[in-house]
Amino acid sequence: MSLIAAALAVVTALVALEDAGAASLLRHAYLVPVLAAALRFGTAGGALAAMAAVLLSGPFVLSEIERSGLTTEAVEGLVTFAMLGLVGILSGVLRTRAGRHRRRYEVLVTIQRTLADEAPLDVALARLRAALAARLRVDAVALVGRDDERLVIAGGDRVVDGSLAARVLASGEALFVEDAGGGARSRRVFAAPLLSNDQTVGVLAVERSGEMSLGERATLESIGAHIGIALENARLVSRQRRFATELGERVAAARRELEELDRAKSAFVAIASHELRTPLTALQGFSEILAVRRLPPEEVTRLAEVMRREARRLGRIVSDLLDLSRIERGLEPALCRIPLKLEPTIEGTVDIFRQGTATHLISTECEPALPVVDADPDALERVLTNLISNAIKYSPNGSTVRVGARALDGGVAIVVTDAGRGIPAEALSRVFEPYYRVPDAAGSARGTGIGLAVVKALVEAHGGTVRVDSAPPLGTRVTVVLPARAVAATHQHNGSVP
Amino acid sequence: MWALDHPYIPRAERLSTGTPLTLLVVLAAGAAVAMIAVQLGALPERSLRVIGVVAGHGALLATALAWAGVGPRPQVISVVMLGVASIAAAASPIGAVAYALPAMWVVWLSARGRLTTLGLGTPVTARALLAGALVGAGLSGHLLVSASRTLGVQVRVDHAAEVLSSMAYDVGANVLAAECFFRGALFNRAQRRWSFAAATGVATAAYVLRYVVDPLLPKNAELIVGAVFYLALLGAVNCWLLWWSESLVPGFVSALVFFAVYRTLGAG
Secondary structure (H helix, E strand, C coil): CHHHHHHHHHHHHHHHHHCCHHHCHHHHHHHHHHHHHHHHHHHHHHHHHHHHHHHHHHHHHHHHHHHHCCCHHHHHHHHHHHHHHHHHHHHHHHHHHHHHHHHHHHHHHHHHHHCCCCCCHHHHHHHHHHHHHHHCCCCEEEEEEEECCEEEEECCCCCCCCEHHHHHHHHCCCEEECCCCCCCCCEEEEEEEEEECCEEEEEEEEEEECCCCHHHHHHHHHHHHHHHHHHHHHHHHHHHHHHHHHHHHHHHHHHHHHHHHHHHHHHHHHHHHHHHHHHHHHHHHHHHHHHHCCCCHHHHHHHHHHHHHHHHHHHHHHHHHHHHHHHHCCCCCCCCCEEECHHHHHHHHHHHHHHHCCCCEEEEEECCCCCCEEECHHHHHHHHHHHHHHHHHCCCCCCEEEEEEEEECCEEEEEEECCCCCCCHHHHCCCCCCCCCCHHHHCCCCCCCCHHHHHHHHHHHCCCEEEEEECCCCCEEEEEEEEEHHHHHHHHHCCCCC | CHHHHCECCCCCCCCCCCCCHHHHHHHHHHHHHHHHHHHCCCCCCCHHHHHHHHHHHHHHHHHHHHHCCCCHHHHHHHHHHHHHHHHHHHHCHHHHHHHHHHHHHHHHHHHCCCCHHHCCCCCCCHHHHHHHHHHHHHHHHHHHHHHHHHCCEEECCCCHHHHHHHHHHHHHHHHHHHHHHHHHHHHHHHHCCCCHHHHHHHHHHHHHHHHHCCCCCCCCHHHHHHHHHHHHHHHHHHHHHHHHHCCCHHHHHHHHHHHHHHHHEEEC
């Protein structure tokens, strides 16, 4: 600035010393500081330097006009005035535009660099705002981005209804406020939409105390469009990466599940073989004894009873396997439903267990006049057998297994309670899965891990529900709810029972 | 940030909102009656200057105060003070001291923070005051050189009383009213609607027009061209000074320096 002022002063002094008046050739030297000012400071600098040059050379030209009128020299002087003004202003305008374009490209590069790293929208907007604040030469910058229904804001706390940003978000049109109030100098505010696929995905708002030209506003609007596209690209890349990660996790989880299922099936084959082999061994052994030895009648009866029990057990396992096979094929167990009173079925099943076990006390407690249910007697017996068998297996010797039934509104609840160690909470949700066995129970009692899965399938095939409540170490309670006959009939009518 | 946390209500008021029309009509009517009285010989010829000061500067100053949100009473008081000062100055050169009255009245209002929208009563830096003085000195220096080379005028000290009286008039009426209205009020409002260049153009054009149509100024073509040239520059630069410094005081300083030098010029 001082160099330009000094150059203007030197040229004026030289023109004065030459004393050639308006026609002095040295007047053209004013072009040097005027051009320098225009190239250094833009339009304002060029215009001011040109004005200063005209003011300084004015007295020489005006005195010529005053003395001799519009002579050739005077006209040359006036043309020089015009040339200085034109050169100063036009060079300044070009310099200003070039500077604006350069800043615009710098801002665009900054936007791309800032959004190159994967980051959540709030972090990306905060980074972008910091970068823009350093580049845009404004007093304040704010960015608002839409994240589904939520607004993410950088540079503010909230977007008030009816505010400039809210209006731009709603309309998608840029808005300019000449003065936001306060201060002797007007505070200009401009808000441009962030556009992506013709959708307004956010707002870029800037404030400046002083001028904000039409060119600057156009630049800000195009920056807003670029930010919108860059944000959308960043969002898509982020979503794609998230999707890939999620897919990978799902595949890994499915693989783990399959591996677990495979292990469970292998374990099941081993256990089932063992479970089948035990009654078969008993049947084979006792039948050979009966075939080769002569035994007293009471001993024959005892052995026959054992063989009958083992044969029933074998039959139950085979039935469970058949039902499981149907369940895995997506079919419901085959039922033959008839109107059924529950008390005899419960008492009959419990009696069989009472005869077969001396280690547990089994009590029954059925309410009188229970509603009749529409059920398959064999299936219901298998449900009860599985539940009572589990209760006996997983409760200590000498404890009591309680089997009860009570009427509900529109149904009957059968409750089997034991005083065992109970089931851990984390295992409760899985006890109905085929092949699943509670980890710490697997080593303490025999079992295939399909009993409760079959129970659930059978109960649900009746239109009922089954639930397990357990409070380690106080015991476990299994509640089966079957609909009473009228309700069951409706269920059957709807086609749920095959 | 304002764009986010303030409701945006598009501006509905016009540029001239708040203009004290009643007072302006009264001033115009009073001036017309007084001029008729002068024509009829009921008032002396020199009354025209008093009428011009009261009606012209009074209207500008009262409008500036009204646009700043000051009530009607202070506006009337400012007009009355201008009237008293102009009568006193017309009666005797020493009476021009009375022009301190309207200036002090504006200072008093500024000190109470009632003229902040005009850029008065706000902080002002020494740098801004120096810039104002330099602008005034630069323009008046150029005027001296240019006028002496073209019109043959020069600084004269043989009419000191007249110069001092004119300076008092500038302080209390001419510069005070012009800066308050054309910069503090008109430019200030215009720059809140349009760009700086457009606001400067409007305020400066109005400022130059006020001098061109002033019936008390000489109508010599060379003087008019010179007045338009320098007053346009002074007006534009004072707009920038207000915009840059956010205070009207640097503009006062530049205009006072310029007019002070202008008053000393004389032919012969």
